[in-house]
Amino acid sequence: xxxxxxxxxxxxxxxxNSYARQLDGFYRRCLPETAPKPQLIRLNRQLAKxxxxxxxxxASPQGVAVxxxxxxxxxxxxxxxAYAGHQFGGFSPRLGDGRALLLGEVIDRHGKRRDIAFKxxxxxxxxxSGDGKCALGxxxxxxxxxxxMAALGIPTTRALAVVATGDMVRRxxxxxxALLTRVAASHVRVGTFEFFAAHHGPEKVRQLAxxxxxxxxxxxxxxxxxxxxxxxxxxxxxxELVARWLGVGFIHGVMNTDNMTLSGETIDYGPCAFMxxxxxxxxxxxxxxxxxxxYDQQADIAQWNLARLAECLLPLxxxxxxxxxxxxxxxxxxxPERHARHWLAxxxxxxxxxxxxDAAVDRALASDFLELLQQQQADFTNAFRALFDAANGxxxxxxxxxxQNPRYTEWQARWLNRLAQRSPAQLAIxxxxxxxxxARNHLVENALEAAVDRGDLAPFERLLGVLAEPFDxxxxxxxxxxxxxxxVTAAYQTFCGT
Numbered sequence: 001x002x003x004x005x006x007x008x009x010x011x012x013x014x015x016x017n018s019y020a021r022q023l024d025g026f027y028r029r030c031l032p033e034t035a036p037k038p039q040l041i042r043l044n045r046q047l048a049k050x051x052x053x054x055x056x057x058x059a060s061p062q063g064v065a066v067x068x069x070x071x072x073x074x075x076x077x078x079x080x081x082a083y084a085g086h087q088f089g090g091f092s093p094r095l096g097d098g099r100a101l102l103l104g105e106v107i108d109r110h111g112k113r114r115d116i117a118f119k120x121x122x123x124x125x126x127x128x129s130g131d132g133k134c135a136l137g138x139x140x141x142x143x144x145x146x147x148x149m150a151a152l153g154i155p156t157t158r159a160l161a162v163v164a165t166g167d168m169v170r171r172x173x174x175x176x177x178a179l180l181t182r183v184a185a186s187h188v189r190v191g192t193f194e195f196f197a198a199h200h201g202p203e204k205v206r207q208l209a210x211x212x213x214x215x216x217x218x219x220x221x222x223x224x225x226x227x228x229x230x231x232x233x234x235x236x237x238x239x240e241l242v243a244r245w246l247g248v249g250f251i252h253g254v255m256n257t258d259n260m261t262l263s264g265e266t267i268d269y270g271p272c273a274f275m276x277x278x279x280x281x282x283x284x285x286x287x288x289x290x291x292x293x294x295y296d297q298q299a300d301i302a303q304w305n306l307a308r309l310a311e312c313l314l315p316l317x318x319x320x321x322x323x324x325x326x327x328x329x330x331x332x333x334x335x336p337e338r339h340a341r342h343w344l345a346x347x348x349x350x351x352x353x354x355x356x357x358d359a360a361v362d363r364a365l366a367s368d369f370l371e372l373l374q375q376q377q378a379d380f381t382n383a384f385r386a387l388f389d390a391a392n393g394x395x396x397x398x399x400x401x402x403x404q405n406p407r408y409t410e411w412q413a414r415w416l417n418r419l420a421q422r423s424p425a426q427l428a429i430x431x432x433x434x435x436x437x438x439a440r441n442h443l444v445e446n447a448l449e450a451a452v453d454r455g456d457l458a459p460f461e462r463l464l465g466v467l468a469e470p471f472d473x474x475x476x477x478x479x480x481x482x483x484x485x486x487x488v489t490a491a492y493q494t495f496c497g498t
Contacts, residue, residue: 015075015104027079032069033122037166080124085191085258096126135175148439191258197312227316237264243342249275253285278373349433435470442484
């Protein structure tokens with residue numbers, strides 16, 4: 001099926017749709033459902049500028065009609081991508097975009113190819129029994145958490161817009177519907193490879209791998225083992241991504257293989273949350289009953305997911321099955337060391353240490369500090385920020401958090417001794433590694449409740465503004481740095497946005 005643009009369709013984006021052009025058979029074309037009464041709730045003007053789009057035009061009635069799925073812009077070629085996935089360890093052979101559509105791709109101001117996709121645009125051929133819709137709350141959650149992650153410097157998909165559709169969607173109760181426009185480096189997932197490995201065999205996997213190499217790792221084209229190189233590149237990106245999650249206390253909540261991108265971006269902000277009191281076993285997701293995706297399990301799960309990618313690539317890595325297995329296993333077994341290297345780099349920045357010190361000494365400093373946080377049930381974000389203040393000569397806050405623990409005095413002496421070796425530039429790096437403000441769960445929930453239940457977007461906008469500049473402490477924003485009451489955190493759960 002070919003979907004054509006109507007005469008007079010607005011030219012909002014300069015589309016260049018490589019996925020549709022190069023991967024015929026990897027998707028099903030589909031049109032978004034129409035929204036009865038679309039209303040623009042939030043437009044990301046800064047992101048629109050990055051995409052070389054006119055924000056004023058996007059905010060116009062015609063632009064809102066496009067962002068609501070009611071009008072197809074010139075050059076769009078909407079399609080639902082096919083993928084499978086391991087969900088909580090069990091393989092689901094046919095998933096796909098059940099409530100999402102890839103509208104098209106653009107080349108942004110930095111020369112990078114970006115997907116523009118809808119989420120909540122209605123039923124697709126992959127919807128199964130779902131309605132394909134999205135409620136306003138989950139759409140706003142994805143917007144605000146994605147923007148918070150971007151401001152923290154963590155690779156992430158981002159929201160371009162949220163539009164209220166004017167209809168209601170049925171979940172536990174009737175909720176106002178919304179359509180989110182998401183921007184990503186690409187939407188190719190480990191689960192995309194799993195789908196074609198399971199249903200179509202090595203040649204389709206090769207076609208997909210060649211596309212990913214061309215798009216994300218062009219330096220691998222023409223090398224002796226490009227598909228092994230692809231596995232190595234994805235492994236490296238994921239090792240760093242998870243280390244950076246851990247550095248801000250982020251818990252993804254649903255690290256299924258269909259939620260792991262080949263690009264190394266964070267995707268899917270459903271049951272995600274930020275840890276407050278440090279506890280490595282922290283789980284917030286209501287569906288993660290056994291702690292599979294707990295804070296301290298995320299690196300192990302990333303390695304497990306990458307092993308599933310490696311299985312798909314085996315026939316491409318080497319024609320000799322045993323040799324292919326040896327090469328792939330070596331890459332997967334190298335993941336813990338890669339992740340440990342990135343984790344140490346993250347923690348060195350957070351502790352104000354340069355990269356020249358003894359790795360074992362620095363790793364022990366980091367691990368011992370985290371143990372102190374756990375013993376005192378100290379807030380992860382605030383403790384590291386207090387440590388930054390201590391490095392600046394003001395240690396009242398860190399002593400208030402940890403000073404009653406006798407082990408802190410011993411740790412502090414070791415840290416100050418190591419800190420004395422730092423360069424002057426390291427203090428600025430330390431500041432940018434330790435935010436004052438994160439998307440604290442109770443603040444996000446309060447903002448979403450106001451927006452959904454009372455139509456009041458002021459708390460959402462205020463929180464969004466604070467999170468846009470997370471590293472600069474501002475007295476006027478002191479409330480946004482305070483943890484939730486312990487009883488709130490103890491009972492807090494997050495839920496999938498489906």
